[in-house]
Amino acid sequence: MSWRKEQRRAERGYHHGNLKEALLQAALGLIAEKGAAGFTFADAARMAGVSAAAPYRHFRDRDELLSSIAQRGFEQFESRLTEAWDDGRPDTVTAFERVGRAYLAFAREEPAFYNAMFESGLPVDANAALQAASERAFHVIRAAAERLAALAPPGTPRPPAMMMALHIWSMAHGVASLFSRGDAARRKLPMSPDELLEAEVLIYLRGLGFPIDRRPQAKSTEPPPVPPEASSGSGVPPGGPWGKPK
Secondary structure, three states, X not given: OOHHHHHHHHHHHHOOOOHHHHHHHHHHHHHHHHOOOOOOHHHHHHHHOOOOOHHHHOOOOHHHHHHHHHXXXXXHHHHHHHHHHHHHOOOHHHHHHHHHHHHHHHHHHOHHHHHHHHOOOOOHHHOHHHHHHHHHHHHHHHHHHHHHHOOOOOOOOOOOHHHXXXXXXXXXXXXXXXXXXXXXXXXXXXXXXXXXXXXXXXXXXXXXXXOOOOOOOOOOOOOOOOOHHHHOOOOOOOOHHHOOOO
């Protein structure tokens, strides 16, 4: 659900005393307009149509208000990633690609939440509920990375799943922050952000020696040609360690 829909719901509920929700939606609107660092506690109160003292009934200060928004964002983020991962169905690589697309879609469709989650400058570990929500979201990426690590072919050292999760998270966050934003700071690309992230991840996995080519092998009744390198006894396949270029 977008923050705009939630805002309309909050405006209806505020007349029944839903001050906390009205303040959260007012702050989301300000973040979407000015960024997480571009408004004050008093601005949020003014946007919600209440006195400057009213927000203190529910929030200690502006940082606590931002923490509540970031926590809600991580909860929605976790839900999106979990749905995309779908426990690795129909196969690990396909499911992981969906997670990447869901990551970028969230940044694009929910820029206010994304800004509060990652660009507010809040120390995540200072708020237990916020930290727990962020860790649950990251756990989806780590669980997927563990399944990816299990694809390492025999004889290939299996990389630590946590390291893979951090690497892939960094790639996704970089593409989202630069090219998949839903605000004016988005950079232009000659390709879609989804295509860029997919290429990055596949190159990364290929570099680790993972079998990521899921194209069906064409059947042929003719024996494969013997490359000159193989006949000379060098033992090096044409095109380097990834095989013959196509």
